Amino acid sequence: MSRHLLLTAWAFPPARTSGVYRAAGIANAFVRAGWHVTVLTGPAALFRANEVSDETLLETIDPRIDIIEVPLEHHELSTDITEWSRTRARQPEFWTRRRLRRDQREFPEAWYGSWAPPLRRTAEAVHSARPVDLALGTAAPYVDFVPGEHLHAKHGVPYILDYRDAWTFLTFTGKPPAGLTDAVRRRERGLMRSAFQVWFVNDPIRVWHAGEYPGSASVMRTVRNGFDLPAHASGPEALGVPHRDCSSGPLTFGYIGTINFGAFPLDEVVEAWRTARLLMPPGTRLVLRGHLGRTGVGSPQLMAALAEAEPLGIVYEGPVKRSRLAEAYQQFDALLLALPSGPGVTSGKVYEYAATGLPIVSVHTPETPVGEVLDDTDHWHAPRSLDTADIADALLAAARQVQSTTVEDRRRTISSGGRWERTRILAAAVADVEAALDARSRA
Template sequence: MYRAIGVANAFAAQDWDVTVLAADEAVFGVEGTVDLSLSGQVSPGVRVVRVPFTSGVYARDITQWGWMHARHPELWGVGHGLPFPETGFGDWRPKLAGAAEGVHRDRPVDLTIGTASPSVDFIPGWQLKRRHGVPTIMDYRDAWTIDVFTGQRNPRATKRSERWERRFVDAADQIWFVNEPIRSWHAAKYPMAASRMRVVPNGFDLADGVSPAVPFTPRDADRSLTFGYIGTINVGQFPAEPLLEGWRRARTRSPELARARLVLRGHLGRSGVAGETLDSYLRRAAQEGIVYEGPVAKADVAEAYAQFDALVLALASGPGVTSGKVFEFAATGLPVVSVHEPASAATTIMQDSPAWAPAASMSADDVASALIAGAALARQQTAAARSAAVEWGAQWERGRQLEAGVEGAAELLGGQRRGPRSQKERKQ
């Protein structure tokens, strides 16, 4: 959602007339992971059109289920995938297509952008391109038929999803990816479209204009260090066990780490509720000084970062994994300990940081060494060093990252520059 808000705001900032298609607000509360502060981050000039969305896959109140859903959930699921081959979202296709036609009828559209996943979000652009010739951009911040952890075919990809992806790629005038590995994989898969593919990276957001940069304050030598992590904690993606074992070993090797804490903040998976495996992990971690303190609203992240002396960038490993959090971590100016494989795309972001302690591998000893190095950086960092790190991290602000993408989008319309103009003349 951060990417979607950022893209809409970036175009609005360049005087585009932006209309966003979105589900009803109530939909986002179904899983209990809503951050209401994000609504305030949307530019006042952005018009939002709500498109009704229903999906029994996310309906937890069984009293609302129909007979077929309750008695034959497998057959019911197949039926809901008929409009579009994406579990939980396929039914949205006709409503999105209809909403796009309605917007174009009322206020002719010059350009569409779909940001996915879910991949059904590409339907409005595909619809207006094939029906009306409107240029369209695929903002492919994820992948559908390719596994971003390996670069190989996603084993869950179906023949129908492969066909739909090819339709989208064939229709797109530009295709954006968040990093080079994901772009190159898709370029190899669709060589005829490679010239239309480009990297438009993620970045950190200014919450109400406030940077996540942490002001420097002198540290009391007797005060123990607090490491921090802010981000989603997913079983199977968050490197839980390597981090825990590395932290344990660091505590045995370093008196500094023996009295330090690691605070985890963020949502627990997609549901916001820890399952049995994650709950067990958090209980074991708490015995080693790793504590979970709940999610953080986007508007409050700067305040949360200010509670930490260093950060732990714990990511799923894979050459296509960047994570939006790496940019925010970089912007704080705090020392960052990377707990992910060196081949991760996040390495290309952090490698020039003046306050970075990467793990040489995901072995417990290498993770421990990185944590010990991060503690030393936290103790040794001066006001000048913090300032230098903040200055370096400022380059990753999302608006800056998207500038080239917005300018490139204008090329699809003949490279016309947009200055102040009347509502009628503004591009949509």
């Protein structure tokens, strides 16, 4: 009988929130390696009701994967008041205080701690029906680690902690988050102590945790994000944008990704673009694509800022469905990689950008670890700082590269970007897990 993975991910397709692509990729990677995979996830109805779903994402999931939705009354996504308790409807402040106390009692994570008991019960039922050989939780939320913790304590099942972010430090600053409690520190310490492996999306986050938990450093791995191939793609070059002659005429710079007010560096982008466009071919534009915030409805401040940018040739053209991603990239001549800055900040988008082969302009501070992916390429234009002049210089350098790029240049950069295809990265991680499990069974 094939090995059985129990994967826990609060958000899983059709949800389109942060981390969904990684969770889906992990599930698919283990199935491709011959595993039986069961996924515990939040109710899809919550994401659908709040317009944070994309039904086309279901097409990316291997049909052999078993998906079990585990209920949770969510403080933001459970918006149907006819399903609320009388206490929540009549006394919302009392309900909130009581709910947060219950969260902390069950697992030290506000709003998600109450998910721990149903996760334990469901994990136990899954294991009883078909013994689990490995449990993996991909976080945040960190309550996703609970099924692995439970099955290890009760049945000796090994577990993997997959960190897409950090629980006890801020990736933007490297400092502890406000309100960090001793309960969280103790829980993380215990989880680390018993983990079979611990995965991180980049080296800075892994190195920080290795310093904090040196006894677990040997089982820590950097398992990067990557880009996902379009459906029915024949190879990793499928996102590559073919070369076209741009030696004259207007250019189109593009950005694809979520635009969060306060996180997306819109002010810096606008001011640098205002300077650079004066030296670019007339009619050159910057096209922004993606959802506005979590729900897709931009705040009044964001909408006002986007409207003010339109006369500068900065236009917002809405989100892109996953199935139309390759087509969207082919409308661009260069890309803008605008990210929140920080020593531990990572982005799945950087891998996708690399796969296009297009020139890339970064808008983030130098310590943001994008260089782990792009540093050995010649189509990455990283400003020395977030000063307007530095970003404008990077934009102009990219424009010059667009105008001078040859067919062979584009072919080479597309080939280089293909190494970041998610299937390749996760296949290596799964092989490492299997080797470690084999060694464990022989010991």
